[in-house]
Amino acid sequence: MRKERRKGETYLGDGEEQHDGTNGVRNIRVSKAAEERAERSNFVLNFVIITDLSINPKKGGLLLLLLSTTLTQSVRFDLQSAHTKCIAEDIKADAMTVGNYKIINPNEPNHPMPDSHKITVRVTSVKGNNYHYADRVESGQFAFQAREPGDYMACFWAADHKPPITITVDLDWKSGVSAKDWSNAICIAYAKSGNLAGFVLHHSQKKGQCSVNAKAKVMQLELEKLFETVTSIHDEMFYLREREEEMQKLNVATNSRMGFLSFLSLVVCLSVAGLQLWHLKTFFEKKKII
Amino acid sequence: MERRERMKFSKVYAMVTLLLFSFVRDISALSVTVNDVECVYEYVLYEGDTVSGNFVVVDHDIFWSSDHPGIDFIVTSPAGNTVHTLKGTSGDKFEFKAPRGGMYKFCFHNPQSTPETVSFYIHVGHIPNEHDLAKDEHLDPINVKIAELREALESVTAEQKYLKARDARHRHTNESTQKRVIFYTVGEYLLLALASGLQVMYIRRLFSKSVGYNRV
Numbered sequence: 001m002r003k004e005r006r007k008g009e010t011y012l013g014d015g016e017e018q019h020d021g022t023n024g025v026r027n028i029r030v031s032k033a034a035e036e037r038a039e040r041s042n043f044v045l046n047f048v049i050i051t052d053l054s055i056n057p058k059k060g061g062l063l064l065l066l067l068s069t070t071l072t073q074s075v076r077f078d079l080q081s082a083h084t085k086c087i088a089e090d091i092k093a094d095a096m097t098v099g100n101y102k103i104i105n106p107n108e109p110n111h112p113m114p115d116s117h118k119i120t121v122r123v124t125s126v127k128g129n130n131y132h133y134a135d136r137v138e139s140g141q142f143a144f145q146a147r148e149p150g151d152y153m154a155c156f157w158a159a160d161h162k163p164p165i166t167i168t169v170d171l172d173w174k175s176g177v178s179a180k181d182w183s184n185a186i187c188i189a190y191a192k193s194g195n196l197a198g199f200v201l202h203h204s205q206k207k208g209q210c211s212v213n214a215k216a217k218v219m220q221l222e223l224e225k226l227f228e229t230v231t232s233i234h235d236e237m238f239y240l241r242e243r244e245e246e247m248q249k250l251n252v253a254t255n256s257r258m259g260f261l262s263f264l265s266l267v268v269c270l271s272v273a274g275l276q277l278w279h280l281k282t283f284f285e286k287k288k289i290i
Numbered sequence: 291m292e293r294r295e296r297m298k299f300s301k302v303y304a305m306v307t308l309l310l311f312s313f314v315r316d317i318s319a320l321s322v323t324v325n326d327v328e329c330v331y332e333y334v335l336y337e338g339d340t341v342s343g344n345f346v347v348v349d350h351d352i353f354w355s356s357d358h359p360g361i362d363f364i365v366t367s368p369a370g371n372t373v374h375t376l377k378g379t380s381g382d383k384f385e386f387k388a389p390r391g392g393m394y395k396f397c398f399h400n401p402q403s404t405p406e407t408v409s410f411y412i413h414v415g416h417i418p419n420e421h422d423l424a425k426d427e428h429l430d431p432i433n434v435k436i437a438e439l440r441e442a443l444e445s446v447t448a449e450q451k452y453l454k455a456r457d458a459r460h461r462h463t464n465e466s467t468q469k470r471v472i473f474y475t476v477g478e479y480l481l482l483a484l485a486s487g488l489q490v491m492y493i494r495r496l497f498s499k500s501v502g503y504n505r506v
Contacts, residue, residue: 075320075412076331076393085328088321090409090458151321168331173320222436229443236450243457247464254468261475268479272486279490287497 074172082160088153091146102139104168117167120157126150319451321409329397332412334388341388345410346381346455362399368392409455415441
């Protein structure tokens with residue numbers, strides 16, 4: 001289902017839209033400068049709710065909601081007609097991945113996209129399972145949970161066109177999971193801004209009115225995110241350490257295997273030579289030459 | 291015990307994927323297959339932003355051929371001039387200050403015909419300075435410090451992604467070495483046996499009755 005993500009709404013994976021059950025949106029413009037900057041930069045800061053089957057032994061695998069903010073800046077690449085381009089990422093198991101792709105309109109901003117600019121998208125896993133498929137679309141989004149660790153690939157294919165055209169595709173790929181319960185923390189905020197200062201407040205789910213103490217809340221958010229970053233860096237170090245250990249084991253195994261095989265090659269060489277000598281000796285004796 | 295360990299392991303995995311989750315102006319470490327030229331565009335908002343990143347050529351299936359000489363990496367500014375160049379490397383880090391805002395082009399050139407897979411990571415970092423502080427009345431000096439801290443953590447994250455990609459490349463090399471060791475050794479044995487068998491057959495033929503009686 002192709003739906004443009006409208007500002008002020010939270011979305012849940014595959015194009016479903018779900019309001020957070022509150023009464024609506026109240027715009028509070030904190031700074032005009034931030035607004036202008038956002039217009040110039042044309043990207044939005046929005047909140048994405050991603051559910052993850054977090055492995056928390058205490059809660060026994062309940063669905064925990066992640067609430068986090070991302071400034072979605074995407075990667076762009078050119079696609080020639082009748083060519084395929086694939087972008088892959090190495091994702092761990094049980095990681096949530098969200099992707100948004102769209103074709104950049106080569107025409108004037110108000111004119112419609114030319115009909116020839118359509119792409120076919122397929123997202124596959126390591127083993128070849130199909131996670132998302134869209135045929136001849138201009139934009140779309142997908143979300144999936146990685147069942148097995150490995151390279152996940154999003155392939156884009158542009159249909160053939162008589163004068164070969166180049167389509168610019170904008171892909172926003174975010175992967176990762178943070179299962180944290182933010183529901184008791186702060187208001188859900190949604191902002192359209194280039195910096196931390198400006199944002200729009202929703203009504204909170206639990207409490208009534210949110211306080212307009214914007215700066216402190218945002219700072220709290222930022223610091224909590226930094227703390228999470230540090231934790232994840234720490235965990236990534238553990239992961240790298242494990243990988244290094246595996247590789248060391250592999251190297252040691254290769255080393256010992258090579259030593260054994262060299263010794264074996266010496267044995268094979270000598271035995272082959274011995275067999276040769278024995279066979280020729282009996283042959284010559286049979287022929288009564290020796 | 292095993293179940294708890296397995297759960298802990300997957301929890302570590304789940305937490306590790308936090309790293310891949312971008313917070314500010316970030317993309318995950320993506321890989322792309324470079325046949326000849328592959329270009330990626332990234333938008334830099336402010337002039338003076340530090341653009342940092344790294345890329346590693348994670349080549350695979352190097353069983354028969356020798357190591358790849360490396361790929362070229364060229365960064366072009368929106369004005370068209372080259373900002374940063376790296377030639378003939380199999381992976382490196384880069385960092386530069388963007389002279390102006392706009393769409394920057396990051397291109398990988400593959401001099402050979404064999405396709406290579408490149409895993410790259412690009413990060414555009416912005417720290418608000420006094421000019422921004424003066425313009426925007428809601429920006430606190432503490433936001434500058436938070437931004438600096440965030441950028442520092444991002445550089446650690448980028449370094450980890452680089453190490454991870456290099457580790458993957460190293461792993462490919464090691465697995466290829468193992469396969470080569472087995473294959474070449476077994477091939478050597480077979481060739482040795484074949485050579486000696488041919489020798490024996492040749493000598494037998496020389497002494498056989500059908501080929502002249504006393505010619506040898």
